[in-house]
Amino acid sequence: MVNLKQFRESPLKGSKLGSKSTIYLQEKPFATTLEIRVKQTSGAKGKIEKVLKIKLPTKVGSTFRNKDFTVLTLGPDWWMIVGATTNHEKLIRKSTGSQFVSIVDTSAQRTFIEVSGKYAQAVLEHGWENDLNVQNFPGGSCAQGILARTPVIIYYGPIGVYHLYVRASFAQHLWNFLTDAATEYLAK
Amino acid sequence: MLLINCPWCGPRDETEFHYGSEAHIAYPEKPEELNDEQWAEYIFIRNNPKGWYAERWVHTASCRRWFNVWRNTINHEFGPSYKPFTKQPSRPK
Amino acid sequence: MSTVQFSFDGVTYHGNKGEPLSAALLRNDIKVVTESSYLFRPRGVFGLGYEEPNALVQIVSGSGEPMVPATKIELVEGLVVKSLAGVGDLPISPDKARYDKTFKHVDLLIVGAGEAGLLALKKEYKKNKSIIILDDKPNVGGYKNELNEKIPQELLKNLSTDNVIQLQRTTAIGLYDQNYVVAVERRSDHLSSEIIPNFARMRTWHIRAKKIILATGAFQRLIVFPNNDRPGIMLSHAAATYLDKYRVGTFTNCVVFTVDDSGYKDALRIQDTGTNVKAIIDIRQKVSGPLVDQVKKKGIQIITGSCVTNTNSDASGAISSLFVTKSDLKGNINGETNEIICDLLAISGGWTPTVHLATYLNIKPIWNQNTASFNLTKLPKNIEAVGYVKGDFDKSTNPPAVFFGLIPEGEDAKVSFVDLQRDANIRDLRRAVGAGLTSIEHVKRYTTIGTDHDQGKTSGTTTIGLLAQLINKAPGEVGTLTFRPPYIGVPFSALAGRDLGILSDPIRTTSLHNLHLNAKAPMEDVGQWKRPWYFPLEKENMHDAVIRECRAARNDVAAMDASTLGKIDIQGPDAGIFLDRIYTNMFSTLKVGSSRYGLMCGVDGMVFDDGVTTRIAEDRFLMTTTTGGAAKVLDWLEEWLQTEWPELDVYCTSVTEHWSTVAIVGPKARALMAKLSPDLDVSNEAFPFMENRYANVANIPARIARISFSGELAYEINVEAWFGSHIWQEVFSQGKEFGITAYGTETMHVLRAEKGFVIVGQETDGTQTPMDLDMDWIVSKKKDFIGKRSFARTDTSRTDRHQLVGLLPVHNQDLLPEGSYVTKDEETIEDSVSKHIGYVTSSYYSDALARTFALSLVVNGKSLIGKFVSIPVGDKIIKAEIVNSVLFDKENRRRDG
Incomplete structure (x- = not known):
């Protein structure tokens, strides 16, 4: 039996950027x-x-x-x-x-980007129009909406970690947006 | 930027929605029995009142659900939102 | 306080870090800052903030910015500015600075951190979990701060807490429905004259607040009299603040001209700085109280019931003296005129509340005769006004006079300015009234008052007051002007934020995108998608590449990335019935494992989208849509299910990106398919046209469909998208022996057009029925479907509609530009004018036909087959024959190989 996993390629090829002390972005590919x-x-x-x-x-x-x-x-x-x-x-x-x-x-329909670190909420607020205040969007909430003009599902999981589910065709665009939005925080 | 109350998701920004024009205009049961004028009325003619208007919106970017809502066309004040096939709330004052 | 160096009009000066540029200009004795836009009169600093109508400059250093009030530029080392007369220059080179935007939801937004805003914060602090307080000045305290008065600590203590975001140098530029405020924060210009890397120069805040408190304060306004525009004539609060707070110390002799007690307060401040206040001219007949006593004690002369009637200037144009005469509140001058020598005339025409934000919601401010101002008194729920903007001014002993200035005639009218920035004067106002205009909105447009960069912040109420006087009405009867956002000039870059370049619109890519880039394929934009256009060999141009790709597809085998087609999974026991209602043709009869081409129309009977739909299981279909139509079609399906047919058990789910689709096309496709998928019986008998099979392709589980958009034998291989790039590479490595060739969207277009296959959006524009496209065969007579009734409408059933036909240019190398008009058969351009009967929708060179050809929509086209038409192109006529739209393999002999 051939292991098919070797033939897979994710939209962002497992990209990661930043540090947990400021802002950390990472593709977590192949979620089913x-x-x-x-x-x-x-x-x-x-x-x-x-x-x-x-x-x-x-x-x-x-x-x-x-x-x-x-x-x-x-x-x-x-x-x-x-x-x-x-x-x-x-x-x-x-x-x-x-x-x-x-x-x-719909496993290959989307990929999954984890956004964490001290400025995770601030970075998302540069493009996500909905309320991310923790009293209105507490841990364990999810919302589907638009981030950087891209359809995205945000799941706010364990404290301080956002899981972004983005359609594969938009993944590179969203990644470009997130890394740009993170620039100022990464320089801190 | 309107803030629209989705009956399922709560208040969200207008950018997540699409507009669906006047509410409560049903697809005719037997289109073939309508004359041209009646059929054209169904396709093309909508009310455009000054004041309260029951209209359709769809929460495209989120739950993807259609719903109806009262909106005042003068000042964009919203009245109640309500789900399709439920009783229409009375016209706001 | 540190000293910094800056440059104004090429000359180097010094000033204090952080002070307004206007203060530094005054200290350096630059009284004439610029010339006015239209009359080229010398003008100087007039105000203190965004009300400034005169002293606009162009910032040259850093990002550069045209038309910024010198009053709102904080001095930094190396600042370079130049004066401008009304019109700025947009910097030509790209701005390297960063800009961003952010979205916030708060319980409370307070606009303005002056005393009123800070009091509101204190009162509301405990009741709200999240608060933003914003203010356009560098520090809190507003007017009090400018008066050098201390702000009590108890008003400041809440600012630095976790649930308060304090934004300084931030201006609310718009207020929109449901308490949505847009504000622009200037973040770096006060830190450096150069661009700070990795730091947003400006940030646009999009704030949704449950409650808004407007504490926006007020601006002082001007008074109209002849030659009221000379440098050295300033709003009294500005003059006193420059002298008292910023210690600019340039003036020797000052006269104050006032309609209210502010003039007295400012006179005392000015006198205290060492500038000699020679007199206060007050339009009011009688004044008294402690302020007046103080002024008298200082020995300042008070001239009541009088008005400045003219001014003189020195050689530079700055004020050198003024004339004062007795006047009543109507401006009737009476008595002797005295000249007073002065180099500063501080005027206080009363206060105009900054009501703009509320008026954006169509709220009308109400005139208050006691405060001589339009105030916000009635507001919608969840918006409050506090302080000056509400008309709560400092309690003064003497109420302000309702007096806006003189309304002279003749030459004096031309130099009595109402709007300094527009150079609009009393003559303009008189002309407007003379022309019969009485509405302030008409007068505004006729005179241009209030339409410049400052939006008439100092002149608006004055105009209303003077118009009221001219037409014998009260100011309240005239009403206010309509303000529109933005409240101040805002660079487009601030509004754009980071939505520039590649971030300006999402770029959608398939899982094969990087492989296409590696192959150096130029990309074509199809909606938001990037699709490979053609795959040139080295030094090959597009024409040659497309011929080579077409030849490979017609003679050997070629492959394309078809992943961008929209795909929708449709499940449920009623899925077949549902599709029968959506498509013009039948789908409930489709066999499991089979595919069918379908056309869908709007209720108006016009073609809406098309695509191939496959029955995956008895209760499950996979629909494909056009690349650009995917979202629209899903919306359409769900709208019908939810709002018209809730009784149907059907759900739709987008799976566009779940699948990668590689089409292999051409006579040798069967041999390649057999090699890629050894277990699959690829014979035509076992795997006929429009059927689907599941098999492993290069080890990967795949659905293979025999669908053709080229007329050739073709297989579409569908795999989970993360295997897409593996499959593409396998197709090419295993296809080498068959001469496999990659092709792009251009070749796809040529191949489909040769076969007369339409593209929705290219052959259609929302006004074509299936019959117009010569597709009567796809319209079912047996069932009802969306749009069917419309085919019987008189308009859709008339015979002279535009119909799809082919065009063959008489000279077989003439290529018709797409979009060209098709006209009746005429010999000259002149004769063809107004005789157009259609237009070209698609036009290509065909290698298979060894000639050019086109598709076209022509009035009554089907009846014209065999006839000739003229297509005007530039200054010549190209002749073409109308033919059937299918030009290649009419008998469909090639699709089975």
Whole structure:
């Protein structure tokens, strides 16, 4: 069996920049994701939660995290499960049977940039128009929006670390923006 | 820059939304039974009132959901937002 | 305080670091700073801040900036400025400085950190978690600071706390709906005259605040009388501050002309600096109180009920004396005229609250006769006004006079200035009224008052007051001017921030982008995407490269990166029904594993997008869209699902970037496909046109589709995008023996146009039905779909619509420029004018046809096949024959190899 991983190339080739004391940017490539669409009222929702041992939170912008998965609630019937693969898709399909669920493997659709360090919030605020104040966007929040005119999902995970999910075609543009926005902080 | 209240995501900047013109104009059930004038009315004609207007917006950059909202066309004041196929809140004063 | 060196108009001077350039100019006895824009009259420093109408300079050092008030430039070592008469020069060389912007959400925004703003901060501090207080001066304290008065510590203590962002040198330039304020911070010009690397020179703050407190203060305004523009005539608060706070010490004899008690306060400050205040001229008949007593005690003469009626100048143009006469509040002069020698005339025409921000929201300030000012009294919820802007001025013993100046006639009218920067005067105002104008908005446009760089900060209320007098109304009846953002002049670079160069718009790239760059392919912009245009060999031009690429695709095998096509995963038990309603043709009947080309229209029946959609499973389709249409189509699908057909169980998910798509095209594509995927039966029988197979390609799991956009035998290999570059390289290494050739968008266009395949957006502009494009075959008669009803409208069913046809130039090497008009068959340009019947949409040289050809939309084109038309190009006519739009392989014999 050929190990296919050797043939993969991520949009930013694992780029990193900066230091944790100011601002640190790093591509964390090859995260796997499934996008799930299911109505809140559907019995299938509970079956998915049971089979993957996760929660699909009801409120848009809220998240669930365990050691295997990070679940981001992107819409009232729309979740992105980071860490899930097509094997999990099979498990879900088996458990939900004929009940209607949309499951799409979008692993290569986006790449993932981690933004951390003392000035992480300041750097993001140069392009992200939504509120990042911690009282309004506490740890464990996510939001989908526009950063540097690019569609981005921001997940605010462990304190001080932002996870940016960006569509692969925009990744280099976003990286260029972030490194430019970081310039002044890196010089500190 | 308007601040628009998405019924699912809360208040967010206008840049995340797209405008959908007048609300509550349904696709005719039997288009073939409409005469040209009625069909043209459906496609092309919309109200453009001065004052409160029930209109459609879609939260394109976030939850991608369509919703309706009351907006005052004079001063851009917003009234309540409401989900499609739910009861329309009364016209704000 | 340290001394720094600066240059003004090529001469080196010294000044104190951090003081306003205007102060340094005065100390260096530069009274005449510039000439006025239109009448070329000498002008000097007049104000203290952004109200300055005269002393504008061009900054030459650092980034350079045209038209900056000298009052707002903080002196730094090495500053180079030059004077300008109204018009600045944009620096030609690129600005190397950085600019940025930032977005903030706060509970409270306080605009202005003068006494009123600081009091508001103290009051509101505990109630708000996050606060921004911004101010356009280097320090807090505003007016009090300029008076050298100490700010109590209890007003300052909250500034340096975690939940307060204090921004100095920051000006709110606009207030927009739902409490959105845009402010510009000047971050480095006060630190260095040179560009500071890696540091943003300016930052634009985009602030959304739950509550806004406007503490923007007020500006002093001028008084109109003949020759009121001479250097040495200054607003009294500015004059006193230059002498008292900045110790410029240039003036010997001062006269104060006032309508309010400010003049008295400033007279005392001026007198204290050693400048002799010879008199206070007060338009009011009677004044009293402690200030007046103090002035009298100092021996300063008070001339009440009087007005300055003219001034004289010395050789430089600066004021040398003034004339004073008795006058009533209407400006009726009566009695003898006295001359007073002076080199400084400090005028106080009263205070104009800085109401601009609120008026951007269409809020009308209200006239208050007691304060002689337009004040913010009625504001929307979540916006408050405090201090001067609300009309809460210092309690003075004597109310200000409602007096704006004299309204002389004749020659005097021409030199009685209302707007110093525009050189607009009483004659202009009289003419406007004489022409029947009574609205302040009309008068503004007729006279240009208030339309220059300073936006009439010192002249606005004066104009309203004088107009009111001329048309016998009260100022409140005339009403205020409409202000528009930005409140001050702002460099475009500050608004652009870092959205310049490659960051000006997102550049989208495929996973193969670097390989295309390595191959030295020039890129074509397709929406935000970069796509390889053609792949030139060394020293090969575009024409030759495209011929070579076309020949490879038609004779051997060629490959292209087709990854940019939009891809949408459509799942659900109702997906088939849904697509039947979206597309003009049937999809519910499509077999699993098969693909079909589809066309979608708007409700108006016009072609909206097209693409190939594949049935992946009974309840799952993969739709492709045009490269530019991907987002629009997804929006469209979701709009119908959510707002019209919620009963359909269907969800759509974008997977555009999840897949990399490499198309291999040409007669030898089958042999190459077999080599790349040994387990796959590639025979036409086992793998026919418009079907899909799953197989490993060079070890990578792939979906292979037999789809052709060229008319040739073709396979599209779809792999997860992170394998894209591996697959591309494998295709080329394994395809070497077949002569594999990379091709770009130009060759793709030639190949598809030879086959008459349209490109939505090139052959269409939103006004073409499928029938116009000769695609009647794709419009189902059996079902309803979006747009169907519109095909029966009289407009869409008329026969003289523009229809898609081919064009073959009579001289087979003539290339028709795309976009050219097609006219009736005429011999000369003159004859062809106004006889256009269509236009060229696509035009290429075809290697396969050994000639040029074009696609075109022509009125009633299908009925004109075989006829000739004229295409005017420059000064000649190119003749062409109208033919069917399919020019190559009409029988589709090549697609199966």
